[in-house]
Amino acid sequence: MSKPSPANRVAELRARIEDANHRYYVLDDPSIPDADYDALMRELEALEAAHPDLASDDSPTRTVGARPDGGFPEVRHVIPMLSLANAFETADVAEDADDRARYAEVADFERRIEQKLDIAAPVFSVEPKLDGLAISLRYEDGVFVQGATRGDGATGENVTANLRQVRAVPLKLRDTGTPPPAVLEVRGEIYMPRKAFEAWNAKALDNNEKLLANPRNGAAGSLRQLDPAVTRRRPLAFFAYSIGEVRGLELPETHSQTLAMLRDFGFPIAPEVDTATGFDGLIAYFRRIGKARDALPYDIDGVVYKLDDYDQQATMGFVSRAPRWALAHKFPAQEQSTVLRAIEVQVGRTGAITPVARLEPVQVAGVTVTNATLHNEDQIRRLDAREGDTVIVRRAGDVIPEIVRVIEAERPAGTVEWTMPATCPVCGSGLVREEGASAWRCTGGLTCPAQRKEAVRHFASRRAMDIEGLGDKQAEALVEFGFVHSPADLFALTVEDLVRMKTALDAATAADFAQAVADSKGALTLDAKGETVLAQEMPAWKDAAFLRAHLAVDTSGKLATKWAENLVAGIDASRTTTLPRFLFALGIPHLGETTAKSLAQWLGTLDFVRTTPAVLLQALPDIGGEVARSIATFFEQPGNVEVVDALLAAGITFTDEAPPSAALRERLGLAHLLVALPVDKLGGKSAERLAETYGTLDALLRANASGWTGAGLSTAGADNLSAYLADREALQQLRDTDAAMRRLLDAAPATVAKASGPLDGKTVVLTGSLEAMTRDEAGEQLEALGAKIAGSVSKKTSLVVAGEAAGSKLAKAQELGVEVWDEAQLLAFLAKHA
Numbered sequence: 001m002s003k004p005s006p007a008n009r010v011a012e013l014r015a016r017i018e019d020a021n022h023r024y025y026v027l028d029d030p031s032i033p034d035a036d037y038d039a040l041m042r043e044l045e046a047l048e049a050a051h052p053d054l055a056s057d058d059s060p061t062r063t064v065g066a067r068p069d070g071g072f073p074e075v076r077h078v079i080p081m082l083s084l085a086n087a088f089e090t091a092d093v094a095e096d097a098d099d100r101a102r103y104a105e106v107a108d109f110e111r112r113i114e115q116k117l118d119i120a121a122p123v124f125s126v127e128p129k130l131d132g133l134a135i136s137l138r139y140e141d142g143v144f145v146q147g148a149t150r151g152d153g154a155t156g157e158n159v160t161a162n163l164r165q166v167r168a169v170p171l172k173l174r175d176t177g178t179p180p181p182a183v184l185e186v187r188g189e190i191y192m193p194r195k196a197f198e199a200w201n202a203k204a205l206d207n208n209e210k211l212l213a214n215p216r217n218g219a220a221g222s223l224r225q226l227d228p229a230v231t232r233r234r235p236l237a238f239f240a241y242s243i244g245e246v247r248g249l250e251l252p253e254t255h256s257q258t259l260a261m262l263r264d265f266g267f268p269i270a271p272e273v274d275t276a277t278g279f280d281g282l283i284a285y286f287r288r289i290g291k292a293r294d295a296l297p298y299d300i301d302g303v304v305y306k307l308d309d310y311d312q313q314a315t316m317g318f319v320s321r322a323p324r325w326a327l328a329h330k331f332p333a334q335e336q337s338t339v340l341r342a343i344e345v346q347v348g349r350t351g352a353i354t355p356v357a358r359l360e361p362v363q364v365a366g367v368t369v370t371n372a373t374l375h376n377e378d379q380i381r382r383l384d385a386r387e388g389d390t391v392i393v394r395r396a397g398d399v400i401p402e403i404v405r406v407i408e409a410e411r412p413a414g415t416v417e418w419t420m421p422a423t424c425p426v427c428g429s430g431l432v433r434e435e436g437a438s439a440w441r442c443t444g445g446l447t448c449p450a451q452r453k454e455a456v457r458h459f460a461s462r463r464a465m466d467i468e469g470l471g472d473k474q475a476e477a478l479v480e481f482g483f484v485h486s487p488a489d490l491f492a493l494t495v496e497d498l499v500r501m502k503t504a505l506d507a508a509t510a511a512d513f514a515q516a517v518a519d520s521k522g523a524l525t526l527d528a529k530g531e532t533v534l535a536q537e538m539p540a541w542k543d544a545a546f547l548r549a550h551l552a553v554d555t556s557g558k559l560a561t562k563w564a565e566n567l568v569a570g571i572d573a574s575r576t577t578t579l580p581r582f583l584f585a586l587g588i589p590h591l592g593e594t595t596a597k598s599l600a601q602w603l604g605t606l607d608f609v610r611t612t613p614a615v616l617l618q619a620l621p622d623i624g625g626e627v628a629r630s631i632a633t634f635f636e637q638p639g640n641v642e643v644v645d646a647l648l649a650a651g652i653t654f655t656d657e658a659p660p661s662a663a664l665r666e667r668l669g670l671a672h673l674l675v676a677l678p679v680d681k682l683g684g685k686s687a688e689r690l691a692e693t694y695g696t697l698d699a700l701l702r703a704n705a706s707g708w709t710g711a712g713l714s715t716a717g718a719d720n721l722s723a724y725l726a727d728r729e730a731l732q733q734l735r736d737t738d739a740a741m742r743r744l745l746d747a748a749p750a751t752v753a754k755a756s757g758p759l760d761g762k763t764v765v766l767t768g769s770l771e772a773m774t775r776d777e778a779g780e781q782l783e784a785l786g787a788k789i790a791g792s793v794s795k796k797t798s799l800v801v802a803g804e805a806a807g808s809k810l811a812k813a814q815e816l817g818v819e820v821w822d823e824a825q826l827l828a829f830l831a832k833h834a
């Protein structure tokens with residue numbers, strides 16, 4: 001390809017910059033990263049300087065930003081809002097270059113000032129360069145009257161109503177003891193604090209809404225909302241950094257004194273603002289703020305140097321669009337463009353699937369980024385990110401790098417929309433996405449290698465199988481070193497296995513420390529678990545003696561043997577357990593301890609739990625559709641079934657297996673099966689009538705649509721039902737469910753054993769928080785004594801137990817005159833009836 005002529009290149013650069021300006025300032029939808037924009041601008045400046053005949057007054061190098069697009073009334077700035085000349089690190093600087101070579105533009109800037117003013121080491125106000133949106137606030141007689149965006153520097157937009165919603169913008173000047181100035185225009189930056197930005201996006205992600213690309217975009221978009229109420233909900237903040245028009249106020253002699261004055265008037269000033277002397281002072285400040293950058297609560301894209309003395313500023317004057325007395329010294333950009341090589345999915349330790357972008361390595365803010373998160377399927381769809389796309393990657397602070405936009409203009413031909421794989425990339429089990437959830441999940445909980453560590457750790461944990469001597473770290477190490485592949489393998493471990501594992505663990509821990517030291521100057525990347533590893537400052541303990549002393553490596557092996565013997569005994573003891581513990585230990589998503597207890601109470605045996613279809617599980621109290629489906633799906637995975645069988649074969653026994661609860665008769669029956677069918681016009685009432693008429697599924701199926709209408713079903717309902725049952729698979733499923741239901745009911749005792757306890761027939765409501773136990777635990781104990789637990793207080797409530805910070809339920813109880821106990825009364829009662 002031949003090089004374009006300078007005239008053509010200038011035209012092309014102007015067109016691209018103007019387009020980028022429009023997207024940035026008017027549409028709040030930047031098209032290219034700042035770093036790319038700066039590069040285009042610099043190339044244009046250089047070309048115009050080399051070819052003065054190509055310079056033009058309407059070149060983007062002479063104007064700033066873009067004119068407002070008419071959404072808000074215009075405001076003419078009495079004193080234009082200028083911009084700053086930028087300085088970057090010199091390109092391709094030698095490794096050992098001194099600061100004047102490395103920061104040549106800063107050195108030039110400072111030298112020009114020294115020469116023109118004929119002084120050595122001038123004093124500067126030094127400030128963080130906030131990455132937000134420049135605004136101007138006008139106060140007349142101390143009262144906020146008008147707020148405007150910068151716009152193109154000469155004309156901005158009137159966003160007064162929105163700025164009134166920003167808490168950091170004072171509506172009145174603070175009283176300083178003297179009458180307020182007739183006019184004071186304060187300029188500064190509206191920004192979105194990083195935490196607020198992250199919280200905002202986390203919520204947007206949950207709610208499946210569009211994410212903010214970055215805090216600056218969030219600030220700009222929020223300020224330009226047409227409805228101030230929307231702005232009010234956005235977490236915006238403000239720092240003042242200069243002044244515009246002033247009347248009726250004597251200004252101090254220096255800029256730093258002006259900032260102090262603004263602080264007295266009630267404006268927030270960035271805490272990092274300082275003064276510095278000469279070139280060395282500037283660079284020291286640049287380095288100090290550069291180090292602090294990632295930890296600051298807001299995004300900055302550099303620092304600003306401003307000659308402090310106003311007389312000296314006046315002597316220096318201006319070039320076309322920027323003062324000669326100020327300079328923005330930029331940090332490496334937090335956003336860069338690069339190529340998205342591939343989209344892969346990672347499986348987290350609990351089975352959550354996260355799509356990850358594999359990138360052409362790119363330097364972002366001083367760190368090499370090769371991976372970025374894409375959050376979830378919906379986010380990929382919103383971005384329309386495809387393999388091969390050029391994308392913008394952002395990293396700020398210690399958050400995981402993310403892809404914020406696709407540069408669609410650079411999309412190569414032949415890309416295809418991305419789709420979620422159907423099976424887990426690690427174990428091949430099916431993936432499910434629960435209703436309302438944004439994440440997909442692997443269903444191979446017990447066997448998926450990505451989830452093994454978590455499965456074994458959870459299985460052994462205190463509230464699950466409570467295996468004495470097997471802590472989180474050892475459980476994970478057993479998997480890591482290949483001694484255990486599933487919880488069932490624990491029961492085959494020998495003392496020798498465990499000693500070998502412990503030795504390997506100690507050695508690996510030592511190696512980890514050493515590796516961490518070696519890596520301390522490494523890049524930011526995702527580790528095997530998909531977690532971000534940041535380069536960290538490491539202490540200098542590199543010698544072996546230090547490590548040995550701190551790790552207490554057991555060289556004789558005696559300690560390890562003792563630990564191993566105890567653990568084998570602990571594992572052995574855990575073989576005898578309870579059904580709820582075991583169910584909880586399996587780590588079935590959404591199956592907590594309370595649900596496990598309830599399942600055990602209703603179904604009695606493991607066999608019933610693992611064979612009862614979701615439709616029936618859902619009929620049990622406390623078990624919603626999501627939990628029911630999760631349990632059934634879990635036991636449908638061949639890998640999970642194998643592990644459960646292996647556990648039983650290893651001798652797990654339950655002390656509390658019993659027949660299913662007789663109360664099932666009230667919950668399950670033909671009517672229940674029918675209502676659960678996805679058949680229109682077959683509601684609760686007609687299902688009951690059909691059940692009464694036919695008694696059994698077989699009898700119902702022997703009849704036909706006309707029979708059903710005779711039994712009280714509408715014609716439409718009957719037609720729908722026969723259409724549904726014409727599907728052989730659906731029919732078979734119904735028969736299977738019915739068979740499972742009858743097995744359960746046949747096994748249940750004929751009558752509900754009448755509980756007799758001190759709280760028989762009483763309805764109890766628990767509210768507020770208890771200290772000695774959770775509300776659920778208290779509820780269970782009360783139920784065991786015959787009480788019925790209810791969620792809300794009514795005339796029928798017999799008793800309210802009110803813990804700390806009880807609210808409206810307590811008030812209602814008092815209003816209705818219902819008996820109220822505090823926690824002490826509850827505990828005394830439980831103790832008495834224990």
Ligand code: IVH
Nearest residue numbers: 082083084127128129130133134241304323
């Ligand atoms: S002073 C003539 N101080 O940078 C001086 N600007 O390129 C005008 N900015 O539009 C600006 N932090 O949005 C100044 N401490 C600071 C700043 C700052 C951020 C932004 C501002 C302005 C742009 C200039």
